Amino acid sequence: APGKVWLVGAGPGDPDLLTVKAARLLSSARLVLHDHLVGAGVLALLPRDARRICVGKRDRRHTLPQEETNALLVELGLAGEQVVRLKGGDPYVFGRGGEEALALAAAGVPFEIVPGITSAQGMSAYAGIPLTHRDHASSVVFATGHCREGGAAPDWAALARPHQTVVIYMGLGTLPAICRQLVAHGLAADTPAAVVEQATTPGQRVVAGTLLTLPLLAQAQAVAAPALIVVGEVVRLHNTLGWFTQAASARPNG
Amino acid sequence: APGKVWLVGAGPGDPDLLTVKAARLLSSARLVLHDHLVGAGVLALLPRDARRICVGKRDRRHTLPQEETNALLVELGLAGEQVVRLKGGDPYVFGRGGEEALALAAAGVPFEIVPGITSAQGMSAYAGIPLTHRDHASSVVFATGHCREGGAAPDWAALARPHQTVVIYMGLGTLPAICRQLVAHGLAADTPAAVVEQATTPGQRVVAGTLLTLPLLAQAQAVAAPALIVVGEVVRLHNTLGWFTQAASARPNG
Numbered sequence: 001a002p003g004k005v006w007l008v009g010a011g012p013g014d015p016d017l018l019t020v021k022a023a024r025l026l027s028s029a030r031l032v033l034h035d036h037l038v039g040a041g042v043l044a045l046l047p048r049d050a051r052r053i054c055v056g057k058r059d060r061r062h063t064l065p066q067e068e069t070n071a072l073l074v075e076l077g078l079a080g081e082q083v084v085r086l087k088g089g090d091p092y093v094f095g096r097g098g099e100e101a102l103a104l105a106a107a108g109v110p111f112e113i114v115p116g117i118t119s120a121q122g123m124s125a126y127a128g129i130p131l132t133h134r135d136h137a138s139s140v141v142f143a144t145g146h147c148r149e150g151g152a153a154p155d156w157a158a159l160a161r162p163h164q165t166v167v168i169y170m171g172l173g174t175l176p177a178i179c180r181q182l183v184a185h186g187l188a189a190d191t192p193a194a195v196v197e198q199a200t201t202p203g204q205r206v207v208a209g210t211l212l213t214l215p216l217l218a219q220a221q222a223v224a225a226p227a228l229i230v231v232g233e234v235v236r237l238h239n240t241l242g243w244f245t246q247a248a249s250a251r252p253n254g
Numbered sequence: 255a256p257g258k259v260w261l262v263g264a265g266p267g268d269p270d271l272l273t274v275k276a277a278r279l280l281s282s283a284r285l286v287l288h289d290h291l292v293g294a295g296v297l298a299l300l301p302r303d304a305r306r307i308c309v310g311k312r313d314r315r316h317t318l319p320q321e322e323t324n325a326l327l328v329e330l331g332l333a334g335e336q337v338v339r340l341k342g343g344d345p346y347v348f349g350r351g352g353e354e355a356l357a358l359a360a361a362g363v364p365f366e367i368v369p370g371i372t373s374a375q376g377m378s379a380y381a382g383i384p385l386t387h388r389d390h391a392s393s394v395v396f397a398t399g400h401c402r403e404g405g406a407a408p409d410w411a412a413l414a415r416p417h418q419t420v421v422i423y424m425g426l427g428t429l430p431a432i433c434r435q436l437v438a439h440g441l442a443a444d445t446p447a448a449v450v451e452q453a454t455t456p457g458q459r460v461v462a463g464t465l466l467t468l469p470l471l472a473q474a475q476a477v478a479a480p481a482l483i484v485v486g487e488v489v490r491l492h493n494t495l496g497w498f499t500q501a502a503s504a505r506p507n508g
Contacts, residue, residue: 016275019265019371023274090375090385093394098384098491105494112497113379115371117273121344125367130352131344132396138406139413140347142386143393152392158415159393163406237352240359243366 002109003081005073007097009090009116010034014126014200015041017117025114029084033073037088037226039201066096070103077109090118094144094169118142120167123199123228127206128241129165136233137165145171145178145229154178160185165232172227176215182231183211192235197227200244208238256363257335259327261351263344263370264288268380268454269295271371279368283338287327291342291480293455320350324357331363344372348398348423372396374421377453377482381460382495383419390487391419399425399432399483408432414439419486426481430469436485437465446489451481454498462492 006025011017018026026032026045033053034043046052055064055072064072076083091097091113104111120142124131131140143154145168159166160182171178172195183189194208195218209217211231260279265271272280280286280299287307288297300306309318309326318326330337345351345367358365374396378385385394397408399422413420414436425432426449437443448462449472463471465485 011273014275016278017273017369019271019273020277021268021270024270090379092375092378092384092386094386096388098387098488098495101382101384101495102491110497113382113495115271115375115379117369117371118375121346121369121372124346125344125369128355128367130346130355132346132348133352134350139395139397139409141393141395141412141418152417155393155415155418158395158412158418161409161412164395164409164412234352237356241352241355241367243364 001080003077003079003083005077005083005085005104005109005111006114007085007087007091007100007111008114009095010038010042010086010088011117012089012119012122012200013039013041013198014122015039015045017122017200018042019114019116022114022116025084026086031076031081032084032086033069034086035088038086042086066099070100073100074103074107074109077104078107090116093118093142119169119199119226119228123167123196123230126200126204126244127194127196128238128243129194129230129234130237130241131165131167131234133234133237136163138163140165140167142167142169144169145174154181156181156185160187165230165234168229171229172218172223172225175218175229178229179211179215187211187231191231192233193229193231194235194238195223195227195229197223199228204244206238206242208235255334257331257333257337259331259337259339259358259363259365260368261339261341261345261354261365262368263349264292264296264340264342265371266343266373266376266454267293267295267452268376269293269299271376271454272296273368273370276368276370279338280340285330285335286338286340287323288340289342292340296340320353324354327354328357328361328363331358332361344370347372347396373423373453373480373482377421377450377484380454380458380498381448381450382492382497383448383484383488384491384495385419385421385488387488387491390417392417394419394421396421396423398423399428408435410435410439414441419484419488422483425483426472426477426479429472429483432483433465433469441465441485445485446487447483447485448489448492449477449481449483451477453482458498460492460496462489
């Protein structure tokens, strides 16, 4: 009989932001496949004797190509294993969970999806930057700055709109180009923008400026991955609403 | 001494999708202000003797204007109360949490924000519609269909883009106009689109079609709020990935 695979979102970092369902699955897991980006605090919830396989990727150094991860999940499922596949954030938001679920479905392996708090939400709550706000942003868009081989460039015209919050995942390496493109496509150079490093963890750091100043600020402060870029008027609220490690934050007009 | 207010996301409906932190706060709450949209399953986690004040709004029938909710939170906080302010989904995604947090900050009342799984994520996981997918959608945007008095219309040009998933909150009442506008602004009439009613709950229902067919399908099947609209190629995956109450789902080409 086939086993079952749970594709589980591990959230943005703080283990307190796991869902109740994810925490329960982790606490009784026998076999866990996880990404590099899943934090130590989350992995500490696993039983001491659970088998752990790290299949994730950190930046461009892939430890296992996606196709091999898909194949491994199918193989374990068909062998009757109960597998927790743990992914940073939400499996269906830049998590490639769709590809893994399609492989499982094609092979007839039962699966469930457990959504997770995605990094943008964790950043928003902990850095005090609401993703929407009646006066400042009536929509929010999540995109990536990461141009994969053969992949399309971000749709700058769709991102550079007023009254919208833009959150860019995996964009730190191309921050200057991102800021330049958003201005080239119509956003004002003084649009508030920030990078948030290690959101929701004790290492959270917010560097805020504008599309014009942010690349130099981030460089000067040596911001490192994992980090999110957030652009829009809501970034101004960070100074007032940043209740978490507020002391460590840079000034929005710095 | 002032009390403290926790703005807590209650998630999309399934109590198992609360965060660990939210569940802990609820289980020991003495005083809870909650919206109508917070489900019975979540409220059942409160201590029997906790005081509950329903301040939310259902559709257009406001029980308490936002300004009065803000003022009540401030008043309770200044009076030294420990208040759990429970909001459907995520407080910073169409939750007006930013307005409440700003009022608390202005009054000097300490607060924390606990993010929640937003409806779009719950829908995505439980209906089998990944929000992003390497082959189908490189970005996802959340918008509202709800045109408030004095509020701006949705930015149709930003929403009607290829390789993007669009999730529209509070749009069921204007579904025909939404589908028409997306086509008028450039999406193909046969772009897959669905409405998902009561996502993540036992009453979840998925009605899928295209921008052309969806309004009539939703009317014929008497879809009712709360419901999300989701538009994009990823909607096609529902037939394969919809592991939750799959039997109740309509066909994508129906």
